[in-house]
Amino acid sequence: MxxxxxxxxxxxxxxxxxxxxxxxxxxxxxxxxxxxxxxxxxxxxxxxxxxxxxxxxxxxxxxxxxxxxxxxxxxxxxxxIGKESNRLPDVQLGPEEWTVLLLASQLWERAALGSAAQSALRKLQASGGMADVQLPAGVQPRIKPAGQAFDDLVAAIHAKHPVIFTYLAGSTGIEEQRSVEPWGLGSRFGHWYLVGHDRVRRETRHFRLSRFTSAVSIQEREQFRPPRDFNVRQELERLPELPLSTAVVDVRAGRLLALRRRAIAQDEAGRNSAPVSGLQGPETGSDRLILQYRDPEVLAEELASYGPDALAVAPPELVDAVRRRLRAAADFSAAPVPEYKFADAPARPVRPRTSEDQLKRMLQLVPFLVHNQGLHIQDVADRFGISRKELENDLQILICSGLPEGYPDDLLDIQWDDDHVYITQDLDLTKPVRFTVEEACALLTGLETLNSLPDVAEGGALESVTLKLLAAAGEEGLRAASVAGPEVAPADAATHALVRQAIESRAQLHLTYFSPQRDSVSVRDVDPLRLYSLDNTWYLEAYCHSVEGLRNFRLDRVQEIHANGRPAAVRATPAQGVPAKLFTARDDDTTVTVQLTRQGRGLADDYYAERTAELDDGGLVADIRFGNTAWLPMFVAQHGGSVRILEPAEHAEAARAWLAASLARYGG
CATH class of the missing domain: 1.10.10 (Arc Repressor Mutant, subunit A)
Structure with missing residues (x-):
């Protein structure tokens, strides 16, 4: 267009x-x-x-x-067209309701629903104005969607298009192509599941997104009608958790401290356990560990990342899963390098912008400007996530648009000569358009997810803002129930509460921390700044006195923590941006050029790629900054054929050598 x-x-x-x-x-x-x-x-x-x-x-x-x-x-x-056609009703929110709503909108961070959430917030700001609120310390949860497949499935669910993908069945270990009518998407037991009608098997099935072995193909020429009474949360609640199984893993002496901490004694696993009994002993220089797990694919992803330091011995399905990941990573790393060219501008969101996006944005822009007169033009561009040039292009089109007669009073009147934007003629575009189903889904699913956080769920703000948004969203609000978010409550509530109290009282903390990248334990004194999460995995952003810089610490890797009696330094401030970034850039970082398949292109967002180049097959080439390059081979192996290193050449070669050594332990 x-x-x-x-x-x-x-x-x-x-x-x-x-x-x-x-x-x-x-x-x-x-x-x-x-x-x-x-x-x-x-x-x-x-x-x-x-x-x-x-x-x-x-x-x-x-x-x-x-x-x-x-x-x-x-x-x-x-x-x-009627004056009130598709207009968003006025939604009046108080400060506490705005606080809850901001938390809900930021859950999705850089996924497609994150853009939808920000778009919905702009509509609410234009509809009723936004109170000046500040997010509480220690409560900045985020949802981590399951890569590109998540975005594709959300789009297919809301458009009611069937999808095709290749799937590795957990029960048989067989990889097959599936044709599915996607009804809903939700998180259960720490994993994302698609629920839908399997057209080949002619029955309702659950598909775990981590078992998808291909990109999702949306059949845009077809449509389906989902059941009227379908509820994805109720459907997933009937899904039983996988039983505990026992694995045998040989680990090189002195390595993989985290894995060793999870090992159990053989008598605890059962002396007659099939995976344990009847096996030859470990090779010289290795220790045998007995581990419990529920899903072989999850454990295989972890073991693959350890490369030659770990060898899966039993059961066979686990061994095959690790070998398959390593082989896929090695094959991808050895493939020819495609032609690519980075754009001159900094990296933008993965999905290319269209003129339909522009028109949607304009329909938000006019009412936003009406209710926010005099904002600096760069502030307006930042609110809409576009460049100043893109915003000026929008404004140039708007000031040439108006009633058919074309007289001066019949055109939209917008001025920004002094870099502050004013609108004096709005032509009845003062109200934003109703929520799209994606916008309603982003906010309402986020609000429901916050129910698992006691600090937020207490009081009536969460319930009242949910009811107001349901009323404003109308039919789109009902359709938004096709997505169910994960639990975001911290696994260790006591540690979370201790850290939050230290943030509020500006107290310094002493902690003992395990780093899997360095495979070591360190002792640190830190000034806590804020807490945030990915699903129910919580992170502490803090100023670390050992390295004299900002660092992020996973709470489940903190072995011991307490206040050391000293106040936090006044100079320490959180990194810019809300929510906090998982990775803090430093001057000595190495810029690494990686190639991502369509399946793995979401990693460009996860790791804050500085620039990207689109590939013809739907993949990406991205420049990503890494602080610890020794970890790169683990990064490539973990993602099993979805990512490889192109530059610097020495790091690409190190990853290939790591994969070759890993496969050698499985017979080449």
Missing amino acids: PASRTERLLNLLIALLNTKYGLRRSELRETVYRDVYGNEASFGRMFERDKTDLRKFGFEVETLTDLGWSEDDPATTRYR
Whole structure:
């Protein structure tokens, strides 16, 4: 959709919104379509396509006819859009409700629903104004979606398109192509599951996203109708947890302290346990560990990352899973390097922007400016997640748009000469468009997820803002129930409470911390700054006095923690941005160029890629900064064929050697 079409649709919308009795096709052709060439038949087809596009945005175009005449007669048929058509109702929120809503919107961070959540917030700001609130220390939870497959499935669920993907069945270990009508997506037992109708097996099935072995292909030419009474949360609650199984793993002496801490005694596993009995002893220089696990794929991902330092011995399904990941990583690392070119601009969100995005943004921009007069133009661009140049392009189109007559008073009047944006003529675009189903899903699913946090769930703000948003979202709010978020409550509530209290009282903490990348334990004194999470894994952002810089510590890797009696330093401040980044950039970081498959392209967002280049197969090449390059081979092995290193060459070669040594332990 070129920019001229964007402008035409905007002018058509304004014209149909600002007519009481409706406009005939001839009037629209002479005004809105005056620069469009072609005969009457081609104009008619264009007009019908434009009406369809407006309906996609939620604006229902009414058809009016003079009494006694037929709709087939263009001379007597008129068109209009009701003033309140698809307008978001006013939603008035108090400071406590805004606090809860901000927490819910930030749960999704850099996933597709994160963009939808920010878009919904802008609509609410334009609808009722936003109170000046500050997020509480220690309560910044986030949801970590399952890569690109998550975004693709959410889009397919809401558009009601079937999907095709390759899946590794947990019960049989067989990899098969599946054709599924996706009904819902949710988190259970720490994993994301798709629930839908398997077209081949003709029954409802659950598919764990970590077992997808291909990208998700959306069948956009087909649609399905989900069951009316489907509830993804109820469906996932019936899903039984996998039973505990026993694994045998040989670990090189003195290595993998974290894995050793989880090992159990053989008598605890059972002396007659099949995976343990009847096996040859470990090779010289290795220790045998007995581990318990529920899912072989989860343990295989961890063991693959350890490379030659760990060898899965039993059961066979675990051995095969580790070998398959290492082989996929080695094959990808040895493949020819594709041609690619980085864009001149910094890395942008993975999904390319379209003119439909631009029109949606404009429909938010006008009411936002009406209710936020005089903002600096860069502040407005930052609010909408675009560059200043993109915003100015939007404003240039807007000031040329208006009523069909085209007089000065009939055009949108926006000024930004002094870099502060003012709007004095809004042409009845003062209210934002209703929530899309993605926007409703992002906020309502986020609010429901916060129910697991006692500090947030207590009091009535969470319940009241949920009810208000359900009322405002209407039908889209009901459809939003197709996604269910994970539990975000911390596993160790006592440690979480201790750290939060230290943040509020600005007290220094003394902690003993295990680092898996360095495979070592260290003792630190830190000034705690804030807590945040990925699902129910919580992190502490703190100023570390040992390294004299900001660091992030996983709470479940803190072996001991207590206040040391000293106050936190005044100079320590959190890193910029909310929510906090999991990785803090440093001057001595190494920029690494990696290639990501379509399946693994979400890693570019997870690791804050500085620039990206699109590939023809749907993958990406990305520049990512790493502080500890010794960890890179583990990073490649862990993701089993979804990522490889291109530059620097020595790090690419180190990863290939690591993978070769790892496969050698499994027979090559």
